[in-house]
Amino acid sequence: MKYPGILNHDIARVGIEESRKLNLIVGGMVTDAIKTSLGPRGMEKIFIDILGEDTITKHGGAFFRKIDVHHPVAKAIIEGVNTVDTHVGDGTISAAILIGKLLQKSQELLKMGISPTIISKGYEKSLEFALDILDKIKKEESITNKKIMYQLASSCSAGKLMTSLVSEEISITNLIVEAVCSVTNFQKKEIDVDDIKIEEKTGNANNIQLIRGTIIDKTIDNSAMPRSIENAKILLLNEPLEIMRTKTDDQIEINSPEQMALFLNQETLDICSKIKKIVNSGANVVISRKGINSIAQEYLAKEGIISIRRVKINDLLWLEKSTGAKTCKNLEDIYKDELGFAKKVYEKNVGGDKMVFIEGCSNPKSVTILLRCNSKRYLDEFHRDTLNIIYVLRNFIENSFIVRGGGSTEAIIANKIIDLISTVEGREQIVIEKFAEALEEIPITLARNVGMDPIDTLTQLRSKYANSPKDILKWYGIDSDKRKVSEIFPYDVIETLVVKQQIIKTAVEVTNIIIRVDDIFMKDIIDNTHCHIDGTVHAHHDGGKAHNHFEQEGLEQRQMHHYY
Numbered sequence: 001m002k003y004p005g006i007l008n009h010d011i012a013r014v015g016i017e018e019s020r021k022l023n024l025i026v027g028g029m030v031t032d033a034i035k036t037s038l039g040p041r042g043m044e045k046i047f048i049d050i051l052g053e054d055t056i057t058k059h060g061g062a063f064f065r066k067i068d069v070h071h072p073v074a075k076a077i078i079e080g081v082n083t084v085d086t087h088v089g090d091g092t093i094s095a096a097i098l099i100g101k102l103l104q105k106s107q108e109l110l111k112m113g114i115s116p117t118i119i120s121k122g123y124e125k126s127l128e129f130a131l132d133i134l135d136k137i138k139k140e141e142s143i144t145n146k147k148i149m150y151q152l153a154s155s156c157s158a159g160k161l162m163t164s165l166v167s168e169e170i171s172i173t174n175l176i177v178e179a180v181c182s183v184t185n186f187q188k189k190e191i192d193v194d195d196i197k198i199e200e201k202t203g204n205a206n207n208i209q210l211i212r213g214t215i216i217d218k219t220i221d222n223s224a225m226p227r228s229i230e231n232a233k234i235l236l237l238n239e240p241l242e243i244m245r246t247k248t249d250d251q252i253e254i255n256s257p258e259q260m261a262l263f264l265n266q267e268t269l270d271i272c273s274k275i276k277k278i279v280n281s282g283a284n285v286v287i288s289r290k291g292i293n294s295i296a297q298e299y300l301a302k303e304g305i306i307s308i309r310r311v312k313i314n315d316l317l318w319l320e321k322s323t324g325a326k327t328c329k330n331l332e333d334i335y336k337d338e339l340g341f342a343k344k345v346y347e348k349n350v351g352g353d354k355m356v357f358i359e360g361c362s363n364p365k366s367v368t369i370l371l372r373c374n375s376k377r378y379l380d381e382f383h384r385d386t387l388n389i390i391y392v393l394r395n396f397i398e399n400s401f402i403v404r405g406g407g408s409t410e411a412i413i414a415n416k417i418i419d420l421i422s423t424v425e426g427r428e429q430i431v432i433e434k435f436a437e438a439l440e441e442i443p444i445t446l447a448r449n450v451g452m453d454p455i456d457t458l459t460q461l462r463s464k465y466a467n468s469p470k471d472i473l474k475w476y477g478i479d480s481d482k483r484k485v486s487e488i489f490p491y492d493v494i495e496t497l498v499v500k501q502q503i504i505k506t507a508v509e510v511t512n513i514i515i516r517v518d519d520i521f522m523k524d525i526i527d528n529t530h531c532h533i534d535g536t537v538h539a540h541h542d543g544g545k546a547h548n549h550f551e552q553e554g555l556e557q558r559q560m561h562h563y564y
């Protein structure tokens with residue numbers, strides 16, 4: 001007699017031993033893929049998506065968002081890296097490397113017979129120690145110190161595509177520091193990174209610009225309007241300057257040509273009276289989210305007023321912050337303080353498209369960075385590089401503590417944590433030791449990526465720390481220019497404390513989640529998910545392809561896919 005099995009026929013069980021081994025191997029594989037990108041001499045990665053479009057990037061966050069993984073462990077790592085990216089916007093490769101190394105060390109510990117529960121407790125204790133050490137070695141700096149900001153920006157952008165393609169005279173880092181300072185409220189230690197508008201246009205990378213105002217990807221409405229206006233008084237509108245179509249079914253009966261003329265005339269008069277109000281308010285630039293019809297445009301042009309219609313809602317918000325204008329509530333009553341100011345409003349040809357520049361705002365609370373580069377795909381990377389720097393500066397403004405880079409912070413923690421091992425009892429001691437070794441992977445990877453020997457680096461680093469006096473804090477790390485282990489000074493490489501904290505916290509959290517998993521049960525994956533003409537998506541349970549109706553519609557069934 002045949003008994004029914006416990007698991008359904010399409011569920012496979014991987015098994016405890018096998019799953020653990022597999023999980024840890026997968027972790028190592030994912031992080032191996034990105035580790036050559038760490039640091040100022042890190043390599044770029046190319047990712048080609050299903051449409052054949054390629055992405056060139058050196059950012060861990062972007063790379064991990066692009067690659068598509070199947071294995072749940074790889075997914076957990078990627079989610080961890082994404083957490084670092086969304087919280088602090090930097091340190092994603094470091095986090096991935098640390099997760100990979102902690103998983104590798106866990107495998108060694110499991111082989112030694114240490115249980116996953118003890119490993120995860122040991123890692124939690126190590127995290128506590130590491131955060132304590134970071135607290136002791138951090139240094140506070142003034143958030144108004146532009147030199148520190150500049151140094152932070154250059155440390156995080158070292159080796160990134162943007163810094164290598166833009167000539168040094170442009171000083172892209174200075175430009176971004178200026179942008180960030182403009183929109184920061186230093187008293188409240190507040191900054192909203194969205195106040196910096198980033199526009200991208202193809203062209204010469206050396207023409208990257210910071211505009212103390214807003215750029216709108218639109219043209220001036222009418223050729224009769226001036227192309228440029230100095231000392232602009234800007235009116236922002238959220239109501240149409242055109243005849244509105246009624247949505248009701250009401251009918252107007254017109255019986256004679258005179259009545260028709262009267263009707264049309266009345267509509268024109270309405271627009272005319274609105275324009276009179278605009279002229280009387282003193283505004284010479286009108287920017288509207290809604291439409292402005294040709295009659296209104298003609299009247300505005302006659303008065304020497306520039307108009308730009310149908311701008312995006314976000315553009316209005318940026319314009320409010322940059323020019324100091326407030327979107328007009330009622331055209332019948334335009335208040336003086338609703339008007340914004342800019343030294344110049346003009347139309348310019350940028351990369352083959354016309355754009356309107358609203359420039360020279362006094363004390364703008366929103367600015368625009370215009371990124372330029374010859375190729376679209378490099379522009380995307382420029383955008384990521386810019387955001388990377390902006391996030392690092394935001395981290396510093398919100399939490400003004402810094403540590404030094406070049407792997408020195410990780411090396412110090414690894415070194416100091418060993419002294420604390422004796423305060424812990426039991427097998428956790430061995431786990432903490434392994435945690436210290438995992439942290440050393442950051443300076444080692446930096447060294448490997450600049451062409452140094454990893455084993456020599458490790459021994460030199462350890463001996464430098466062993467021979468340095470205990471009461472004086474020395475920051476030994478990797479000097480990427482001279483390719484040697486040496487002391488890192490604040491004018492070399494600095495980083496924000498929050499990034500370092502986030503990297504270590506996330507790495508421990510993700511590793512602990514993964515090592516707690518001890519078995520995998522897997523259903524057969526049906527990967528012919530498809531989309532019907534009505535937009536519904538489904539997969540057939542048996543994996544069959546009974547889809548004649550697709551052929552009739554001339555649509556082809558597609559494999560499971562993702563959009564980017």
Ligand SMILES: Nc1ncnc2c1ncn2[C@@H]1O[C@H](COP(=O)(O)OP(=O)(O)OP(=O)(O)O)[C@@H](O)[C@H]1O
Pocket residue numbers: 037038039040042058059060061089090091092093094095155156158388404405406407442446478479480481492493495
């Ligand atoms: N000039 C330098 N010399 C030595 N190390 C440096 C230098 N500049 C930066 N670093 C180090 O490089 C590491 C950062 O590299 P990178 O920015 O490529 O990776 P990440 O910050 O971990 O990831 P991502 O920036 O992609 O999110 C830090 O450890 C930093 O201390």
Ligand SMILES: [Mg+2]
Pocket residue numbers: 090091092156
């Ligand atoms: Mg970085």
